[in-house]
Amino acid sequence: MNENTIAGYRTIRSMGEGPRSQTILVRAEGRGADDGVAGLRLIKCFEPEVAAERILNEIECATRAAGDHVQSIDDLAAAPDGRPVIIFDWQSAGTLRRLMRDRTSLRVGETITILAPLITALNQLHSEGIALGAVSVDTVHFNSEGSPFFAEWGHASVTEIRPTPTALHAENAFREDRLQFALVACGVLSAITAEREKEGQITELVAWLSDTEQVGSHEWELQCERRLFALGAPEPVLLTAEPDDRAAQSFPGRLDGSPAEAPLGKGASTEWGAVLALPAGVQRALEGFLRQGRNRLRIVVTAARAWCAPVRKRTWFIAALGIAALALAAAIILVSEQNASSEPTVGVAGETLDDEAMSSGSAGVTGEAQLGDGSAAELETDDSGASQSGLDEDPVIALAALLAARDDCLRDLSIECLAAVSRSDSPAFAADSAAIEAVLAGAELSTDSAFDAATATVTQRLGDSVLFQFETPDGKSEPASLLLVKGEAGWRVRSYVLPH
Structure with a gap:
């Protein structure tokens, strides 16, 4: 050498x-x-x-x-x-990659001529126990007559001599060859320029090849050939592009055989390419990109139609009505919540005051008190005239009566008594109930849990909500505070913070 x-x-x-x-x-x-x-x-x-x-x-x-x-x-x-x-x-007249690069599109018959012999050759190799290991547009070559062949053995391997049909479809090496070939076939099919009635068949074939579950089928090669030949008849593969001939054929002719319109010049582009004045190479690349995008869209649409096909139209109609009803209900709930948040209701006002005035307080003992059965009678308004003790009118007077009733409830260790001091769903009721249950369990009631109405001062009032603050006892840095809210039953304790 x-x-x-x-x-x-x-x-x-x-x-x-x-x-x-x-x-x-x-x-x-x-x-x-x-x-x-x-x-x-x-x-x-x-x-x-x-x-x-x-x-x-x-x-x-x-x-x-x-x-x-x-x-x-x-x-x-x-x-x-x-x-x-x-x-x-030596018989190579170029690779499949070169053909796809030089040709902007392929005819259906050319695609059949390219793919059908390769399917048969791949099946024969697998039957001999040979896995190529590399199937791509670079490993597929053409001879001078346009016939394709596999031309790469660098990644090939021998698994076993004449494997069984089960091994042919279960062996990973054979499965990988079929997956790679399916990818190549999808690329070739995407380059087809076909009539509208053929586009649906091509899209279905691409979707079938893209289904990885089909690769393991025992009839994959046979099904692939049947679906391929269903597109049409084989045609010779044109290895070199001849734009002038194809352009001349695309113009309609007169009865005497002459073209009805004069063809464009050799260097002229057509359609949108002429408007944009794109170079030939750029125009071919852009056409290929748009064609691939269109084919991918076809695959998605076909898959969606196949997925929806088993479901009856009536079922889709009922489902659409259900979704519309849920969307309408969600919209109504959202609007209602927005309206509720914008209105100065008692609950919202009470919580706002609680956040502003008690943000520095601990999360310890907070609560509301409710009056007992006897005290509740004192707080109810007499239908015949003025309210008793001015409870429904003056929050300061109502505070004294409520605190007195609360003290009686705590002294009697009666949770039912608290029902008239504070609402059962309020933080004050929960805290006072917990305090009574703790005393019943053997604990002692804290002296800080009692409020002196005489030392209370109004610090803020908003609508039917009043925030009171009490004098700070000795040894405490933060005073006690209490929120009073007026509802349908009159003034009630909403929540409080003990001195700390």
């Missing part, structure tokens, strides 16, 4: 170089350029660090593979260092 020859073949140029090998285009000795591609070969030389086992595995896979749609080995030779080199037939 020297710079000009490898294993008796004259080198032409390097075709590719990777971390493990280098591929070189060569011509057999004794053949000239007049022989065309007949004398061309492709030699794969491996790097010294590549294990011999890996090389032999690749040779075995390529040797066992047979068919017109896989790259076959022409010969084996040895490099000067004794390492084997693989000699392949």
Whole structure:
């Protein structure tokens, strides 16, 4: 091996170089350029660090593979260092990636010609126990006649000789090959420019290929071929784009065969490309991006239709009515809560005063008191005339009566008595009830729990809510406070904070 020859073949140029090998285009000795591609070969030389086992595995896979749609080995030779080199037939007229780049769109028949033989070849390889390990637009090549074939053995592996049908669909290596092929097939199908009646079938096929659960089916290859040929008949693959011919064919003709309109010039663009004056390469890339977006939208729409198909229309109608009713109820509740928060109700006013005046207080003993049965009679308004003790009118007088009734309740350890001092759902009632229950359990009543109405002063009044503050006893830094709220039954204790 020297710079000009490898294993008796004259080198032409390097075709590719990777971390493990280098591929070189060569011509057999004794053949000239007049022989065309007949004398061309492709030699794969491996790097010294590549294990011999890996090389032999690749040779075995390529040797066992047979068919017109896989790259076959022409010969084996040895490099000067004794390492084997693989000699392949040269028949590549470009890769699938190059075809997708050069062609802005594909016909349905061309797509069938590309994908159908590859499905069969992949199935035959798997039947021989060979997994390619790499299926992509770069590993699919075309010969001069436009026939596709797999041309990469660097990642191939042999699992077992003629695996069983169960192993064919359960083996991870075979499943990965099918997943990669499905991805390639979706990309090819997305490049189709078809009539409107064919678009639905193409979208359904793409959705079926995208379903990973179908890959494990025992009839995946058969179903794939059936769905593919349902689109139409195969057509020869046009490997090079011919925009002038296609542009001329797109214009309607007169009866004498001449075009009804003169075609645009060779360098002119059409439709929106002419308006935007985009370069040809940019226009092709943008068209491809828009086409892919449209196909993805078709897939989503098709999947949504398939998901909704089993449900009857009446069920959807009832569900829509239920959702509308829930939305209306939520809106009414939200509006009601907003109106309630904006009105100066007794509860809101009481809580506002409690937050402003008692924010520095502890969360300890707070509560309301309710008057007993005997005291309640004193607080009720006489229907015949003036209210007793002015309880319904003057909060200061009402405070004295309420505190007196509360003291009686605490002295008698009667929770029922508290019902007329404070409402049963108020913090004051809860605190006083807890204090009485603690005394009944053996504890002592705190002296700080008693309030002296004579030392109370009004610190704030808002509507029917009055906040009182009491003199600070000795040894306390914060005075006691009490919130009085007027309701339908008159003044009641809402909450309080003991001195601390």
